[in-house]
Amino acid sequence: MNALLSVRDLAVRIGTRPLVEGISFDLKAGEVLSVVGESGSGKSMTAKALMGLLPPAATATGRAEFDGADLLDADIAPPRGTGIGLIFQEPMTALTPVLTIGLQLTEALVSHEICDQKEARRRAAAMLDRVGIPQPEMRMRQFPHELSGGMRQRVVIAMMMLLGPRVLIADEPTTALDVTVQAQILDLLREIVAETGIGLILITHDMGVVAEMSDTVLVMKSGQAVEHGPVTRIFKSPEADYTRTLLDAVPRIDAATEQAETKQDVLLSVSDINKTFNGRGPHLFRRHGTRALDNVSLNVRMGETLALVGESGSGKTTLGRVIARLTEADSGKIQLNSLDLTACKGRRLRAARRQVQMIFQDPYASLDPRQTVGHTIAEPLIIHERLPRSERNERVRQLIEKVGLEADMARRYPHEFSGGQRQRIAIARAIAARPSLVIADEPTSALDVSVQARILDLLEEMKRGEELTMLFISHDLAVVRQIADRVAVMRHGKILELGSTTQIFAAPRHPYTRALIDVVPVPDPARKRGVRPALKGSYPAGPLVEASPGHWVAS
Amino acid sequence: MQTVTEPQTQRAPPGFWRRLVRSPSGLVGLSIVLLLVFCAAFADVLAPYSPTKMGAGGRFLPPGGKYLLGTDEFGRDMFSRILYGSRITLLIGAVAVGISLTVGMLVGMIAAFRRGWIEAILMRGTDVLFSFTETLIALSFVAVLGPSLQNAVIAVGVAGVPFYARTCYSAALVETSKPYFEASIAAGAGPARLVLTHLLPNVLPTMIVVATLGVSTAILAAAGLSFLGLGAQPPTSEWGYMLAGSRDYINRAPWLMTIPGLAIAVTVLGFNLLGDGLRTSLDPVERK
Secondary structure: OOEEEEEEEEEEEEOOEEEEEEEEEEEEOOOEEEEEOOOOOOHHHHHHHHHOOOOOOEEEEEEEEEOOEEOOOOOOOOOEOOOEEEEOOOHHHHOOOOOOHHHHHHHHHHHOOOOOHHHHHHHHHHHHHHOOOOOHHHHOOOOHHHOOHHHHHHHHHHHHHHOOOOEEEEEOOOOOOOHHHHHHHHHHHHHHHHHHOOEEEEEEOOHHHHHHHOOEEEEEEOOEEEEEEEHHHHHHOOOOHHHHHHHHHOOOOOOOOOOOOOOOOEEEEEEEEEEEEOOOOOHHHOOOOEEEEEEEEEEEEOOOEEEEEOOOOOOHHHHHHHHOOOOOOOEEEEEEOOEEHHHOOHHHHHHHHHHEEEEOOOOOOOOOOOOOHHHHHHHHHHHHOOOOHHHHHHHHHHHHHHOOOOHHHHHOOHHHOOHHHHHHHHHHHHHHOOOOEEEEEOOOOOOOHHHHHHHHHHHHHHHHHHOOEEEEEEOOHHHHHHHOOEEEEEEOOEEEEEEEHHHHHHOOOOHHHHHHHHOOOOOOHHHOOOOOOOOOOOOOOOOEEEEEOOEEEEO | OOOOOOOOOOOOOOOHHHHHHHOHHHHHHHHHHHHHHHHHHOHHHHOOOOOOOOOOOOOOOOOEOOEOOOEOOOOOEHHHHHHHHHHHHHHHHHHHHHHHHHHHHHHHHHHHHHOHHHHHHHHHHHHHHHOOOHHHHHHHHHHHHOOOHHHHHHHHHHHHHHHHHHHHHHHHHHHHOOHHHHHHHHOOOOHHHHHHHHHHHHHHHHHHHHHHHHHHHHHHHHHHHHHOOOOOOOOOOOHHHHHHHHHHHOOOOOHHHHHHHHHHHHHHHHHHHHHHHHHHHHOHHHHO
16 A cells, blocks of 8 residues: 655754654554654654654755645645644643633534534534544533543544544653553544544653654654654664664563562651642632542651652542641651651751651752752762861752762752753662652653663662662652552542552552553553453442551542 | 764854954944944043033034034034933933943843742732833933933933843743753752852843844833923933933024934944844854
């Protein structure tokens, strides 16, 4: 069969600087092509070139044949929408917040003069129904902010499909979504491809998504195609070194877990924590608050890594912040060794903070842009230990080297470092004052896979070398499986299951845990699964009961 | 463990001054402001005549000839008056903005840092003041304190406080909610440390830019007060006052009005351009 879209020697340049070079591929009807690569690999730039959406300074050369015309020909208007549809990563920004869903859906149909407003509304409702949005008539009168992220992405997909494109380009369509929602959206895309026979170009950084979705894969690095071939071949016998590195760096949810020996001594004991976030506004008009934490109790043992896993809104970050005393709990008790953290105030609290340090998700925002890296790392030492300057500088030097950076980097400012390096600096700061507990809140989710792998290695090393106890907050089950000794699964402010990593992953008992593990895309094309049922109905969410030794499940 | 060499490590950015001078607006603005400072500093050397000596060569002499910018209704040399006027103008700008900036930043940072009822009182108070125009506040101040240049400067400074307080408050609010600030709290930093080493350096660049732009507003406001006869009193060579005094002679000697007017305009332009240049050169994003 002939290719729908045939790209030859696509190159994008700004001035003389090449951003993308020598990209060639064919996309057949009903085929899914994944373009995979890390940030800066040029994968999004490739999509933009095909859509004619390049920034004005950039020029594209080469050929991209679609429907008998060259998409890169500047004189021809690109067949946006009707020929090629584009789905963005962030469904909120892809929709106009001030117009109703219905208006946005029908707008393109009417402006392309495909049909009149009445017919457009009928078609839009049918399409919403098709992409799995219940009560489409009602939804069409709503505004984007009234819909959840997954719903919005469905609306965007419906919007694109309404115009009947033959090629759909999806740029990281599920990256901003929770893993259970991601699974549903991926299922939907797969169904659409199978039903309508369109060609799908899926741009992603997630090897799991690649393995589950694609027929062919194009691996990109620094603007160049590193490898191109059928998905099974790429995963089974990758030819390029880079593909191999990329595959090795991906944490596997189906990997074997090794259990570290942990002592049974409890370091941190959290009991009956409640936290409700109040709605804003004057008292009378205040809306009902959101219950972020609902009677949460938890023990962290000396030297272990306990992972808090859950989707957005599960309360995992709030729990971490409550333990770090960055957010005040409404009630409950936090006990660290013999110290009651909840009772600390003022000067005593500041002294106690030494014991609990945090690593934040966004390494770009968690370092003061106007302080040198050396000063940032030294801060806990300045606050808690009165050391002579020379001794302090020596400690900072050691810390910097310990996290794998060069000692003379201490004089530089954060913006001179890459994301991974910044996260190393944040780790150095966290361990500087030798805390007994480190809370790591999604420390790798803003990073590329290969950088993530190295940061996880570093954390692992710190844990062994410094005998750190760590509370690891993450939405990524594969990462958790790699680093955690025990796992607590959270949803809607409650812990639903708590057990050793082996117990949770090999023998999950709670239906939600099972669903959560089930939906994670595995980087192995042989394990491609069909459409999965979403977790429906109610599930036990009562107090935890010990199902087997050390394995607690909500009753 | 081996040293990690990840890509994207940027070279040290060019220095602040070089960045400022490289931007066209920064260069022009800085030149104008430096020229002004030079004039003010060496007014007694540069001025060919005393700014207050009357009737030396005749009244209403047009520009050119012996008197570079002509003479006024009392026969005073306009060039010398403008030169001496730059002293007062700069002083007004600096002192008035100094008052607004200091008080405004204090209010804004305390409100953003302490939150709660202190925040409510400070910011709602600011809102109330903000609902009056600055000129009105300045006018009422002068009405109470009595007309004099000193009081006019204080009035202009106080009138500017709400604006600076609010700008600083919102800038500080952004900073205090950033993870680096929380990281410092989590590290156990006390209030002094949080404010002095984290908050202040991060809001200061914004405030410097705002203040530079504010200098021109302050100069204009003070000139306005002088124009109304509530600021500088005769025989002070203040541009706004000179502008006001020339009103009666607009047909006979138009340069009496245009020259101080131009001086004010160029000064305002200079500070505005400098503010623009500072904004780009102090912004860490632009630095990359």
